[in-house]
Amino acid sequence: xxxxxxxxxxxxxxxxxxxxxxDENASISTKTGxxxxxxxxxxxxxxxxxxxxxxxxxxxxxxxxxxxxxxVQLVVEIxxxxxxxxxxxxxxxxxxxxxxxANKALIAARGKELIGIAEEAGVPLLFEAAVAGGIPIIRPxxxxxxxxxxxxxxxxxxxxxxxxLTKMTEEGAEYKVALAEAQELGFAESDPAADVSxxxxxxxxxxxxxLAFGTWVASDRVYVEGIDRVDATDVRIATELGFxxxxxxxxxxxxxxxxxxxxxxxxxxxxxxxxxxxxTNAVFVExxxxxxxxxxGPGAGGAPTATAVLGDVVDAARELLAxxxxxxxxxxxxxxxxxxxxxxxxxxxxxxxxxxxxxxAQVAGVFADNEVSIKSVWQEGEDDGATLLLVTHAHTExxxxxxxxxxxxxxxxxxxxxxxxxxxxxxxxxx
Amino acid sequence: xxxxxxxxxxxxxxxxxxxxxxDENASISTKTGxxxxxxxxxxxxxxxxxxxxxxxxxxxxxxxxxxxxxxVQLVVEIxxxxxxxxxxxxxxxxxxxxxxxANKALIAARGKELIGIAEEAGVPLLFEAAVAGGIPIIRPxxxxxxxxxxxxxxxxxxxxxxxxLTKMTEEGAEYKVALAEAQELGFAESDPAADVSxxxxxxxxxxxxxLAFGTWVASDRVYVEGIDRVDATDVRIATELGFxxxxxxxxxxxxxxxxxxxxxxxxxxxxxxxxxxxxTNAVFVExxxxxxxxxxGPGAGGAPTATAVLGDVVDAARELLAxxxxxxxxxxxxxxxxxxxxxxxxxxxxxxxxxxxxxxAQVAGVFADNEVSIKSVWQEGEDDGATLLLVTHAHTExxxxxxxxxxxxxxxxxxxxxxxxxxxxxxxxxx
Numbered sequence: 046x047x048x049x050x051x052x053x054x055x056x057x058x059x060x061x062x063x064x065x066x067x068d069e070n071a072s073i074s075t076k077t078g079x080x081x082x083x084x085x086x087x088x089x090x091x092x093x094x095x096x097x098x099x100x101x102x103x104x105x106x107x108x109x110x111x112x113x114x115x116x117v118q119l120v121v122e123i124x125x126x127x128x129x130x131x132x133x134x135x136x137x138x139x140x141x142x143x144x145x146x147a148n149k150a151l152i153a154a155r156g157k158e159l160i161g162i163a164e165e166a167g168v169p170l171l172f173e174a175a176v177a178g179g180i181p182i183i184r185p186x187x188x189x190x191x192x193x194x195x196x197x198x199x200x201x202x203x204x205x206x207x208x209x210l211t212k213m214t215e216e217g218a219e220y221k222v223a224l225a226e227a228q229e230l231g232f233a234e235s236d237p238a239a240d241v242s243x244x245x246x247x248x249x250x251x252x253x254x255x256l257a258f259g260t261w262v263a264s265d266r267v268y269v270e271g272i273d274r275v276d277a278t279d280v281r282i283a284t285e286l287g288f289x290x291x292x293x294x295x296x297x298x299x300x301x302x303x304x305x306x307x308x309x310x311x312x313x314x315x316x317x318x319x320x321x322x323x324x325t326n327a328v329f330v331e332x333x334x335x336x337x338x339x340x341x342g343p344g345a346g347g348a349p350t351a352t353a354v355l356g357d358v359v360d361a362a363r364e365l366l367a368x369x370x371x372x373x374x375x376x377x378x379x380x381x382x383x384x385x386x387x388x389x390x391x392x393x394x395x396x397x398x399x400x401x402x403x404x405x406a407q408v409a410g411v412f413a414d415n416e417v418s419i420k421s422v423w424q425e426g427e428d429d430g431a432t433l434l435l436v437t438h439a440h441t442e443x444x445x446x447x448x449x450x451x452x453x454x455x456x457x458x459x460x461x462x463x464x465x466x467x468x469x470x471x472x473x474x475x476x
Numbered sequence: 477x478x479x480x481x482x483x484x485x486x487x488x489x490x491x492x493x494x495x496x497x498x499d500e501n502a503s504i505s506t507k508t509g510x511x512x513x514x515x516x517x518x519x520x521x522x523x524x525x526x527x528x529x530x531x532x533x534x535x536x537x538x539x540x541x542x543x544x545x546x547x548v549q550l551v552v553e554i555x556x557x558x559x560x561x562x563x564x565x566x567x568x569x570x571x572x573x574x575x576x577x578a579n580k581a582l583i584a585a586r587g588k589e590l591i592g593i594a595e596e597a598g599v600p601l602l603f604e605a606a607v608a609g610g611i612p613i614i615r616p617x618x619x620x621x622x623x624x625x626x627x628x629x630x631x632x633x634x635x636x637x638x639x640x641l642t643k644m645t646e647e648g649a650e651y652k653v654a655l656a657e658a659q660e661l662g663f664a665e666s667d668p669a670a671d672v673s674x675x676x677x678x679x680x681x682x683x684x685x686x687l688a689f690g691t692w693v694a695s696d697r698v699y700v701e702g703i704d705r706v707d708a709t710d711v712r713i714a715t716e717l718g719f720x721x722x723x724x725x726x727x728x729x730x731x732x733x734x735x736x737x738x739x740x741x742x743x744x745x746x747x748x749x750x751x752x753x754x755x756t757n758a759v760f761v762e763x764x765x766x767x768x769x770x771x772x773g774p775g776a777g778g779a780p781t782a783t784a785v786l787g788d789v790v791d792a793a794r795e796l797l798a799x800x801x802x803x804x805x806x807x808x809x810x811x812x813x814x815x816x817x818x819x820x821x822x823x824x825x826x827x828x829x830x831x832x833x834x835x836x837a838q839v840a841g842v843f844a845d846n847e848v849s850i851k852s853v854w855q856e857g858e859d860d861g862a863t864l865l866l867v868t869h870a871h872t873e874x875x876x877x878x879x880x881x882x883x884x885x886x887x888x889x890x891x892x893x894x895x896x897x898x899x900x901x902x903x904x905x906x907x
Contacts, residue, residue: 048805062763063622064596065765069623069625072623072625073623075690075807075809076622076623076690076806076807076809077622077805077806077807078803079623079625111674119772131608141673179765179766179767179769181612181615181616181620181621181769184612184616184619185616185617188615188787188790189604189612189781189783189784189787189788189791191507191508191787191788191790191791192500192503192504192507192510192786192789192849193783193786194487194503201613221645229714243618250635259506259507262751272527283815314790317751317772319750320748325556327770327897332490332783333779334779334780334783334785335610335773335774335779335780336610336612336772336774336780337773338610338611338612338771338772338773339758339770339771339772339773340769340770340771341748341764341769341770341772342767342768342769342770343767343768347767348764349766349767352620352621352624352763352765353620354692355623355624356619356620356622356623356624356850357620357623358622358623359619359622359805360619360620360622360805363803363805364802366803367801367802368802371795371798371802372477372509372792372794372797372798373649374506374508374790374791374794375507376506376507376508376509378507400564401879417853417878471696
């Protein structure tokens, strides 16, 4: 069966997708029974040289022409960005054309609205490629686990930052050196802000949480901290303690409410996410019925992302050709999203303090005043001053931060050199 | 929307499924929009006490009554075995009722026929729970990767044997001791034959290969070797070499044809499957576009399997209620399944030989005669006789086995104590 598709955007993913649709057309057709015919492709500049040659008349610089073309039955949006992608996707859905998108920023920002439009129009809006590139995680979360209680999702969902942290861990490199190398090798953009700030991971975390918990979480409700202040010293200390520092997306659903956050995290060395190296992504899902599930694979790149897009195209085309109005697998319900202040976390702190008796008592006093209990504390180095390492028990961010303010106000504390959250029970020193 | 379901079988999975459908009915309905109503349940003995109470009239000892009940719109088959499950599934499909099954033996034996019946009837036959219990692997393979070239699937798909091998690796336990402990703790059945012989894994391997390569592979085309002859000595040697012995399902699709096999395997310690411990299952998929994907989670147990069944029920119900005849995601094509004799493998051998000069020359001569090249050879122990360890390069099973015959015919070889296949390039001794 033939299906005519229109594609918005012709970047890395578009090139990989078109190459796949052209080079492997016969095998795709044999395996799926579908003849996928690329009718129109919208690009910014129709005159530019492209890695894949398309017949004359396919390229256009007007994306609305693609959406409105009566031969286009299904729209693939891989142009990125919220604007004009969002309005184009909405227009396609309203015209009852299924949409496949790889645009995490768009889904994180307007997913709820667009899913609503898709539901009303009775056509699918699929976005497997929007989170963790080539890893099939959206479909398992939203279909296989649709009826299931999910308590927690942990993810390494940004390949650039995981590459940098892996370099820092395995080679003891400083952040800036590891970043420069990642840029040289193409694992980081020349402007790495969206990755290293955690913003990219936060958009993905919001989508994962929304699907896992069935309550839409706007990406501005995600607490975000990037990796740009992670110091080689703490990476080394983590290793010595049997931990590894990862930029973790953490989505939790408790009796109190939902919380979603992205920050550098001490992960125990025997956790399945600890061994995820380089640009690989992984998502770890916890629930009472299935215990723990791990999905790992390439998080980005043209070919893996095109694989995810193609899977969605095949799926959407099957439903389209069946003439069915298939209900979306998840109905989003209102739910309570917690302020981060109310979320309990465990902290590791590295303090530069003056080296004299009574310092520990003052430091401990600050935590006691804020009713934060300390799991372990130990001293490092024997310089002019001294370094104090602390790990707390789990307490709300509000109380932890109040302690932090208190520490900063102490004369004996020269610097709070590092604050990193800890997954699971905190480390204790190997004394 | 309401959907009436009938369930065939009320064992561990049935109990977990019914508990879930009853206890979590409200949350399932909120999340998916479906009211799943259990209309009939077929059991062997209606008088037996059950962990979940059902209204009078729901239980019956006639499974055909369930299939034929006009209120039953969708059938869940979790009775196991090929007979009568196969005919019941066929009857349900012919009556245009979608079927969800957890029955790997049935799908491996009659999957092609049953999928054909489903296709003709225009209703889905779903079996996510049939392979690797709670891990969503069927849907990613058959939907997300439907149009994709897949080169290889490696899996740890039997929890019992992985539990036993993990015990042997971590505690140096002998096979019989580890098996007895697994039986005591409920990880192995009192008759463990189906698991330790590799038969259970072989059925799952056949299903995985069929979906991955789009060519139906009958389970009797799978080469099978169990773990019952794995010796603590080889487990120890593997560890010393930085390897771990796993019962691996290996499905390959090469230019020559398809091969599927299950056998104990030396797996390199840094392979993602090496760290899969205890009763956990994992499936590792390789292809040119997406490189490597890993799926891991609970491979068996009532609750995880019920999770997979429920996911399929939700999916099938959505399509059913949409009134759609959705085409199956994969069209099976004829393909060439290789005889195992023609498949290239790498061997590790442990030989008990007499300890005198010239033995190595004779042993090496046998391999040379069969054109099998040796990657490394080293001697262990210094007893009365001696132990010779060898790792070959990759050669066809036919040639490897001819070498084995030749070795057995040598006077200086007292015993070929172990033959274990190796994943990847073979180990070399740490000399």
